[in-house]
Structure formats: C-alpha cells, structure tokens
C-alpha cells in the first residue's frame with residue numbers, strides 16, 4: 001500500500017485507512033470479535049490508519065481492544081466532540097486509556113467548541129501524548145469556519161468529505177490545505193454506502209483494469225486518491241474481506257483526468 005507524508009507532520013500514512021462510525025458501535029462477544037477480525041485484516045493489508053470518535057458510541061473502546069496486542073503497528077485518529085471543556089477533557093482521558101497513552105491524530109469533531117479544545121490539545125502535543133492536531137466537518141455549509149480554523153496555523157490536519165459526487169472541497173478547502181501543507185483525511189469515501197448500493201455494468205468497469213483494480217468500490221476509492229492533495233481515505237466496513245478489497249485501491253498508477261471524469265459520469269448514472 002502506498003504511504004504518503006501527512007502534510008508537514010512527517011507522519012507516513014497509508015492511502016487507505018478505516019473509519020469506525022456505526023460499524024464499531026457494538027457490544028457483545030460475537031460482534032466485537034468480528035471487529036477484531038476486521039482490524040487484524042486492515043493491519044495485514046497495510047491499512048493501519050484508524051479513525052474514531054466518542055460520538056461513535058462503543059467504537060473507541062472496541063478499536064482499543066482490537067489493538068491491544070498491536071497498538072504499535074497502528075495510527076489512531078480520534079476526536080473530541082464536546083460542548084464544554086470539562087466534558088472534552090474527560091473524553092480525551094478516556095481515549096488515551098483506550099489507546100495506551102497516545103493518539104497520533106487528535107481532531108476537533110465538527111468544529112464543536114474548537115476555541116476551547118484547541119489549547120488542551122496543544123498542551124497534550126507539547127507532552128508528546130498526541131502528534132498531530134486536526135479538525136473535521138462533514139458539511140460544506142461549515143467550510144467557511146473550517147477555513148478560518150485552518151488559517152489560524154494551529155492545526156496540521158483536516159478531515160473532509162470528498163468523492164465522485166461531492167466535490168465541494170476542490171474549490172477552496174483542498175487548495176488551502178495544499179498551500180498550508182496540511183494532512184488531508186477523506187471521510188465518507190463511499191458516500192456512507194450510497195455510492196455502492198448499485199453498480200455500473202461489468203463492461204463499464206473494464207477500462208479501469210489497467211489501473212490494477214476490478215470492483216466499483218475500488219474505483220471510487222482510487223478516484224479520491226488520484227487527487228495528490230489527499231493523504232488517506234477511511235472507508236468503514238462491518239464485513240471481513242472488504243478491507244482487503246479496499247486496500248487494493250491504495251496503490252498507483254493513479255487515474256488520468258479523463259478517467260476521473262468517467263467515474264463521475266458512472267456514479268451519476270447509478271445513483
């Protein structure tokens with residue numbers, strides 16, 4: 001799997017990582033075991049970047065358990081999602097316990113109370129408990145505020161939505177991220193599953209075989225990573241086997257502009 005240098009942070013991240021929203025919000029032996037299996041598979045195929053949040057219920061705990069013996073091989077990107085400083089500090093203490101005392105990328109979820117959480121994260125960075133501070137938002141309506149936060153110079157990474165049918169970030173966010181040398185994480189790379197519910201016809205996927213991939217989800221993921229301003233896409237899955245499939249999209253050669261446009265056309269057609 002190709003690794004990219006995460007902006008100016010120096011961190012080497014895999015192009016394909018994994019999200020945990022909904023899929024890892026589980027309780028009980030069987031369900032949790034399935035999550036451990038998915039994490040082991042992700043590590044095996046080199047997709048060792050895992051995104052979580054206290055907003056995702058049990059996900060941070062389950063992910064932490066899954067990595068109990070293999071924490072050193074993983075990069076954790078989690079978040080603080082709290083309206084108050086006090087609640088935020090509690091969330092961070094809990095997450096540091098789940099992840100054995102350190103988190104590689106700590107993000108402010110949906111920019112909630114960002115002015116309050118930023119100094120806390122800066123302190124943790126000075127103590128070397130976290131490496132990179134980031135901010136996330138899922139909605140283009142918040143990109144004005146996200147730009148402001150990026151311009152403070154106090155964050156080194158962003159997490160934003162980007163796929164063949166959601167290209168708003170191309171206008172201002174990605175150019176700004178590139179000029180500030182920020183790490184870029186892409187959330188919802190499969191449109192929360194919406195883009196893969198229906199698939200183009202087999203013959204329409206033929207032209208993409210020359211890029212070393214065969215399936216529609218791989219094509220959608222490779223579309224994102226063919227933009228060099230992106231560092232890592234984090235598809236979520238509840239099924240063993242998918243991370244192996246998804247990871248295959250994380251290697252060059254990357255799509256030409258013409259083939260990228262072709263993917264957009266196909267995505268519009270199947271939606």
Ligand SMILES: NC(=O)c1ccc[n+]([C@@H]2O[C@H](COP(=O)([O-])OP(=O)(O)OC[C@H]3O[C@@H](n4cnc5c(N)ncnc54)[C@H](OP(=O)(O)O)[C@@H]3O)[C@@H](O)[C@H]2O)c1
Nearest residue numbers: 019020021136187188189190191192193217235236237238
């Ligand atoms: N504000 C924020 O910061 C924010 C907001 C939203 C999301 N996120 C992060 O981004 C991550 C990803 O977004 P998401 O979970 O909303 O959606 P997503 O990754 O775009 O899509 C997930 C869906 O895709 C399906 N899928 C994955 N790989 C597949 C494959 N190879 N073939 C067919 N189906 C496949 C999964 O179904 P199966 O379970 O059947 O595989 C799942 O239903 C989240 O988990 C979270 O970590 C962050």
